[in-house]
Each structure stands twice: as C-alpha cells, then as structure tokens.
Amino acid sequence: MRLLDRAGVLLSTKGAGALSLRRLAADVGTSTTAVYSLFGGKPALVRELFVEAFHRFGSHLRAVPRTDDPGEDLIQLGLAYRRSALADPHLYPVMFTNTVPGFEPDEQVGQEALAALTPLIEAVRAGIAAGVFPDVPATMVVMSCWGLAHGMVSLELNGYVPEELDPDAAYERVLRANLAGWRVPA
C-alpha cells in the first residue's frame, strides 16, 4: 500500500501538520477518495499508522535478548525504547500523545498496542520472582520504568534536555538510578 508508506514518510519528515489527504494523494498520484474507499477516512488511516508504529516499537523491544539478570534486561529494554523513539521521532507522538486531531486509539487497538510492552512485563515478573524486586503488583514497577522512559524521551523530543547533559549517558544513568530504587536490599 503506497498510501500508507507515503503517509509514514510524510509524517516522519514533515510532522503531523503536513499530513493532508490532498498532499498525500497528489504525492502518490491518486485522489483523496482513495483514502476513503481503502481506509475510511483520515482517522482510520492514522489508526493504521498507529498499529504500524507499535509493530516497529515492539520489534525494537523484542530484539533485546533475555538474560538471567532481570535488572540489566530492564536497562537494555529502556535503551531500546529510546532508540526506537529516536529512529523516527514524529511517529512517537502518534503512539503516546494524540498528535493528529481526529484520531484517538479505540479500545481494541489500544490493547494490542500494549502487547508491545510484553518484554518489559516479563522482565519485571522475573525480577519479582527472583526476589530482586519487592512483592508489589508487577504493573506498578512496569509503570515506573515505562513512565520514566516515556517521560525522558518525550522531554528530549520536545527539546527540554539541558545542553550540558550528554543525552545518551544521562538517560542511562537515570534509568539505572530508578531501577536501583526498586531493588530490595540484599
């Protein structure tokens, strides 16, 4: 589907504001009606981009190997999280902050989007089972890691990281500090 590809490129380069149906149709060489017969409108097209973005996102996360050290696995997952976001920055807000006006993820697509976080959940569960994390609901420390990664990446994408900080090193340092706070003292 050339429309979807072109829409992804257009959104990744020019941003959400430049994603207009006429522009899109003109680039591909068709008319705006094609979008309606193939997808059903602009929100439906963005929905397709949404699941595509989460597929790539899930691939990045599934690519980090699972070791016998759940803590280090979580760190690596956090680094992969940021790499995925920085790979195409304009796709990130489509997933987690509503950038395109008409589109909001419905219940179904939202659930299968969260499936991309499975490696994170499993690492946390393994950590709790191994006793390196306290006996709290796994979703809580998942939200902790996810929230920190999302917040840091989101702030970085919006240009809120101070210049005196090396983004790579600071991000990893922050991740490790957060995780250290969850470790139950041996």
Next chain:
Amino acid sequence: MRLLDRAGVLLSTKGAGALSLRRLAADVGTSTTAVYSLFGGKPALVRELFVEAFHRFGSHLRAVPRTDDPGEDLIQLGLAYRRSALADPHLYPVMFTNTVPGFEPDEQVGQEALAALTPLIEAVRAGIAAGVFPDVPATMVVMSCWGLAHGMVSLELNGYVPEELDPDAAYERVLRANLAGWRVPA
C-alpha cells in the same frame, strides 16, 4: 481579556480540536479579526495560553513549603506536579507536547517557562549539598524527577494506567522508589 479566558475554558473543556477562531469569536460576541489585532494570530494566542499555563503550574509548585528534608520536598513537589496537571488536563499538553498545530514555543518563552521548575532545582541542589544525593550535575537528577513525573502524568492523561492500580498511591510509590535510587547509602 475575555478572549483569553474563553479560549482557556474552551481548550480545557472541549480540547485543542475545538479551539477555532470562529467559535471563539462567536462565543465572546466579536469577530475573528479581533484575535489578529490583539494577538497576531492563533499561534500567538496559544502562546499566551502557554505562558498562562506555566504561571499556574509554577504557582502549584511554589505552594509546597520547603523543609529541611530535600528528599521529602521532592516527593511533595512531584505530587503537586500531578495535581497541577489533573486540575485542567487539556492545558497540560499545551505546555509539554505540541497539541495545537501552528504553535511551537520559541526560545524566549520556553526559557521563562522552565523557570517554573525552580523549586525542583533548588530542592535537588539542597539535597546534593546535604550529601543525600551523589555529586552529579543537579540537572541530571532534576531531569530524572521531572521525566518520571511527566511520563507518569502523560500516560495517565492518555488512559494508559492499568485499572488494578490506584493512581494516587501508585504514583507516589513510584516517585519514592525513584528517589530512593538516587540516595547515597549512609
């Protein structure tokens, strides 16, 4: 300025998509041209809302008292951060994620917006001076606390917090864990 007030209400209730100049002008009883002679366009009006939002945000943060326990101060600041965001949720994305298409915070307004984080910076500096935090750049642990708070709040606002978690309790727990990870062991 009734236009600004009405714009704030409209944005806080109906969201960014409903903030149209014609709608706004009709509600106040004037014409769209008023926005151009008074502000200079829609982005300029949103800019005004941006600084207004940061003023309120700064007030929430300045309202938490400073004690001799920098760690606890940071927790209270984090709680105030979330309270401020939940007070009018639609104003939060205006500050930290670009919701309104035409508007992006320029350098000047972005700098004075960050001034709202002053209490956070001071608490971190006090913590480093007191030896409860390690001797790292203050901006790093600031970014850590800010990133976590922003990420958690952002995810909550987008409906990504699992139902089995009590949002209030989980948020505070996550904040405390993160801060514990920064504490240098006595």
Next chain:
DNA sequence: AGGGTATCGTAACAGTGTTACAGCGGTAGC
C-alpha cells in the same frame, strides 16, 4: 460474456486560519 463489487476521479459542501479593505471610535495637536 455478463453482473456485481470495489475502487477511483470530479465536483461540491462545510469548516478552518488568514488577510485585504473599509468603517468606526477615540485621542493628540493645533
């Protein structure tokens, strides 16, 4: 070969931000 369905193009409608133009008001200078 014929019929049905999916897709596409043209044109229009409603809505948006923006701007040129004209009119009104008040205010400063003489």
Next chain:
DNA sequence: GCTACCGCTGTAACACTGTTACGATACCCT
C-alpha cells in the same frame, strides 16, 4: 472646536482542510 491620525472592528474573500454524493471505470467471479 476642528482635524488628522491610529487602534480596533466587521465583512468578505482566499487558500486550505476533511468529507461525501455521484458517475465512471476496472476487475473478478460465475
């Protein structure tokens, strides 16, 4: 008191957006 000016306002238009009704086309299946 008159006049000229300047800020503010409304009307109307332009260019753009998403959306849809209507025909026409092409393709696939029977």
